[in-house]
Amino acid sequence: MKKKLLTTALLSCLFFITGITSANSSNGSAPSAPAPSNIWDSPSHKAMTNIYGKYNKENSCWIARDNILGAHYCMRIISVNHIDSSERGIPKKTAYLVTTGEAIEDTAHAYVVGGGRYGFIVYETVGNRVNKIIASKPMIRGGDYGEPPSASEFSFVKMGKNKYGWRLDLAHAHQGNESIYTMFYVPYKESIKEVFGLITYNSYYDWHGTNQQITTTRRTVEIQNPTDESMTFYPLNITVSDIETNRDYESSEQVLQPGVYTVYFNSNKQEYDQPNGIPRPDTKYLCTDGSSFELIPNGNQAKLILQGNTYQMTRVNTRTGSTRYDNSSGLSFIGVSNMSALVNFKSQQSIAGECRNESQRHIQAEVDRKKSPAPKAPTR
Numbered sequence: 001m002k003k004k005l006l007t008t009a010l011l012s013c014l015f016f017i018t019g020i021t022s023a024n025s026s027n028g029s030a031p032s033a034p035a036p037s038n039i040w041d042s043p044s045h046k047a048m049t050n051i052y053g054k055y056n057k058e059n060s061c062w063i064a065r066d067n068i069l070g071a072h073y074c075m076r077i078i079s080v081n082h083i084d085s086s087e088r089g090i091p092k093k094t095a096y097l098v099t100t101g102e103a104i105e106d107t108a109h110a111y112v113v114g115g116g117r118y119g120f121i122v123y124e125t126v127g128n129r130v131n132k133i134i135a136s137k138p139m140i141r142g143g144d145y146g147e148p149p150s151a152s153e154f155s156f157v158k159m160g161k162n163k164y165g166w167r168l169d170l171a172h173a174h175q176g177n178e179s180i181y182t183m184f185y186v187p188y189k190e191s192i193k194e195v196f197g198l199i200t201y202n203s204y205y206d207w208h209g210t211n212q213q214i215t216t217t218r219r220t221v222e223i224q225n226p227t228d229e230s231m232t233f234y235p236l237n238i239t240v241s242d243i244e245t246n247r248d249y250e251s252s253e254q255v256l257q258p259g260v261y262t263v264y265f266n267s268n269k270q271e272y273d274q275p276n277g278i279p280r281p282d283t284k285y286l287c288t289d290g291s292s293f294e295l296i297p298n299g300n301q302a303k304l305i306l307q308g309n310t311y312q313m314t315r316v317n318t319r320t321g322s323t324r325y326d327n328s329s330g331l332s333f334i335g336v337s338n339m340s341a342l343v344n345f346k347s348q349q350s351i352a353g354e355c356r357n358e359s360q361r362h363i364q365a366e367v368d369r370k371k372s373p374a375p376k377a378p379t380r
Contacts, residue, residue, distance in 0.1 A: 051121055052075050081156045095122065158223070180201040238256070329346070330344045
């Protein structure tokens with residue numbers, strides 16, 4: 001591979017980007033959302049009345065009818081989160097409200113089959129009044145035996161730049177099957193859209209016969225700590241840690257082998273892509289000069305595979321949040337949100353410049369899309 005002499009200015013720039021502080025790594029934490037607000041504020045009650053109708057004092061809830069089943073549910077507020085959305089000197093807030101309700105009719109159709117209900121309302125407040133309802137989805141089936149999901153199953157999350165929503169870890173147990181279905185919801189137009197859903201825990205027993213455990217699946221889904229906070233939607237990391245199968249079990253869901261998967265938001269579908277059966281390799285880097293290498297992290301260490309040679313690298317903390325691994329010969333891997341490079345600071349040589357793994361290619365594609373001019377309207 002042809003090596004290029006690094007200029008002093010470029011080396012200084014790379015040192016500025018990495019900003020070495022210590023030899024220990026820090027992985028950071030997932031993006032956080034503000035804590036919930038007082039659920040009994042006046043605007044939240046007004047928003048509920050706007051969506052569900054008059055408040056029922058006798059039952060201390062809003063009684064609403066599900067038009068599909070014809071059953072009634074006692075809807076209550078379980079959480080409200082506020083995001084500041086002030087503009088032009090006008091103090092505004094966007095409120096994200098979660099509501100749940102249990103079935104009122106004690107019938108097999110509504111109580112057992114129907115489960116409970118939950119819903120979401122997003123509205124704008126100016127002062128202490130509701131200025132407008134932005135989006136809502138008031139009746140979503142969920143829960144067991146007429147009861148809705150519990151408050152602990154909902155989390156308010158930041159999904160991307162100026163993009164907030166909810167995570168729901170919906171637990172279910174029925175006839176030998178225990179499962180958790182994890183979903184992410186965000187406002188979409190005037191409604192609320194489920195943008196991702198995956199079974200994260202499933203334990204199935206053959207309760208009809210041998211009581212033998214047939215299959216167990218354990219997965220975690222986390223919003224990826226963003227390297228580029230300007231992304232409209234942050235990637236999701238899926239870790240599959242355990243799959244056990246004692247005999248063939250018919251399931252429509254694709255089996256995911258143990259490993260780490262990364263899924264990205266598909267702007268055409270307005271939802272996240274589903275993972276395929278092979279973990280997405282994010283360790284391989286392709287460079288604009290046609291070269292390539294592989295960096296395989298393992299805690300504070302990493303294995304660099306370059307031109308058939310293997311190098312042991314050590315993670316170095318940086319002031320700027322960039323990723324850096326060094327080895328004793330002066331070889332360094334440097335990665336920022338949308339690009340990586342290999343350099344040798346001792347010999348002042350560039351080994352491979354402007355290289356990207358799959359995650360960085362997605363980020364760069366979004367950067368390029370934002371820079372591209374808007375299409376011109378057709379002329380008549």
